[in-house]
Amino acid sequence: AQSVTQLGSHVSVSEGALVLLRCNYSSSVPPYLFWYVQYPNQGLQLLLKYTSAATLVKGINGFEAEFKKSETSFHLTKPSAHMSDAAEYFCAVSTKAAGNKLTFGGGTRVLVKP
Amino acid sequence: DAGVIQSPRHEVTEMGQEVTLRCKPISGHDYLFWYRQTMMRGLELLIYFNNNVPIDDSGMPEDRFSAKMPNASFSTLKIQPSEPRDSAVYFCASSSPTLQETQYFGPGTRLLVL
Numbered sequence: 397a398q399s400v401t402q403l404g405s406h407v408s409v410s411e412g413a414l415v416l417l418r419c420n421y422s423s424s425v426p427p428y429l430f431w432y433v434q435y436p437n438q439g440l441q442l443l444l445k446y447t448s449a450a451t452l453v454k455g456i457n458g459f460e461a462e463f464k465k466s467e468t469s470f471h472l473t474k475p476s477a478h479m480s481d482a483a484e485y486f487c488a489v490s491t492k493a494a495g496n497k498l499t500f501g502g503g504t505r506v507l508v509k510p
Numbered sequence: 511d512a513g514v515i516q517s518p519r520h521e522v523t524e525m526g527q528e529v530t531l532r533c534k535p536i537s538g539h540d541y542l543f544w545y546r547q548t549m550m551r552g553l554e555l556l557i558y559f560n561n562n563v564p565i566d567d568s569g570m571p572e573d574r575f576s577a578k579m580p581n582a583s584f585s586t587l588k589i590q591p592s593e594p595r596d597s598a599v600y601f602c603a604s605s606s607p608t609l610q611e612t613q614y615f616g617p618g619t620r621l622l623v624l
Contacts, residue, residue, distance in 0.1 A: 430612070439514075439601055439615035486553065497566065498543075498613055500553045 398423045398489045402501035410509050415459075415474040417504050419487030422468065429470040430488040430498065431461055440486060446470060457481070482508045512536075514616035516602050522622045528590040531619045534583055535604030543613060544577055544587050545601040553601075559585065592623045 403418040421427055428447050432440040444455025451463040457480075461472045470487060487501040515534040523529055535542045543558040557567040562579045570577070574593070579585040589596055599620050603613040 432615075437620075439617045440603075441615070442612055445612055497555065497558065499555075502552050 398427065398491060398494055398499045400487050400489050400499055400501035402485075402487050402504050404504055405502060406505050406507065408507045408509060409477045411479055412476050415472075415477045415481060415506065417472040417485050417487075417506070419461075419470045419472065419501060420468055421470060421487070421489045423489055423491055425491050425493050428490045429461075429463060430490070431455065431459070431470075431472050432486045432488060432500075433457075434484045434486065434503075436483070443472070443485070477506075477508050479508050479510065482506055514602055514604055514614055516600075516616035516619050518619060519617060520620045520622075522624065523592055524624050525593055526591045527623075528588065529592045529596075529621060529623075531587040531600050531602075531621070533585045533587070533602030533616060535585070535602070536614055537583070539604035539606045539614070540582070541605040541607075541613075542579060542585050543603040543605070544585070545603065546598045547601060547618070548598045556587070589621075592621075594623045597621055597623050 399422045401420045409415055430445045431443040433443050434440050443459050444453045446453050446463045454460045459474045461470050463470050484503045484505045486503045488498045490498045517532045540561050544556040546554045556569045557577045558565055559579045575589055577587045599618045601615050601618045603615045605613045
């Protein structure tokens with residue numbers, strides 16, 4: 397079985413500060429890992445994904461995430477927060493064994509303060 | 511490509527009424543997923559299809575919920591009879607194995623059952 401835990405349901409950052417969103421996963425086989433972003437009243441949009449290539453993955457809007465197998469983590473970072481980054485962020489895991497099925501974390505809502 | 515299309519975007523109905531949500535996946539995608547999002551339970555996978563065949567419906571909450579995919583370009587999620595606790599945002603997503611499990615989400619249908 398696969399699972400995802402996102403630490404912190406809410407994160408508040410100042411504009412220009414580092415954004416760090418934590419995600420830990422559990423999977424018995426090599427995983428695919430994803431970060432999705434959801435803006436208010438919209439669907440989920442893919443930020444980035446890890447699919448067993450480079451462990452440091454760069455995504456859209458200046459976000460990146462690093463896959464650390466030893467820590468079973470896939471934390472999302474952005475060096476400098478922008479007001480437009482205010483949204484909810486979801487980490488998700490999938491495996492071939494799971495048949496294309498994504499398991500989502502509970503989400504982290506990011507508030508950016510001016 | 512137009513992306514995943516869902517209709518209606520908003521639905522308000524009274525308890526006991528039948529509700530039908532519609533989804534058109536991205537052309538060429540052979541996986542289709544239905545999710546429900548609520549504040550209390552987060553994102554839940556209800557059911558998913560591969561090549562129009564239901565693969566896993568273990569997330570469908572009750573017999574009041576049913577989903578069909580009569581062809582590769584159309585799916586419905588039906589609730590009959592609807593109840594206030596069904597109020598949620600329902601998302602449809604599609605994917606293809608060649609995309610390494612990346613799912614593309616529609617804008618969602620916001621359902622309110624009074």
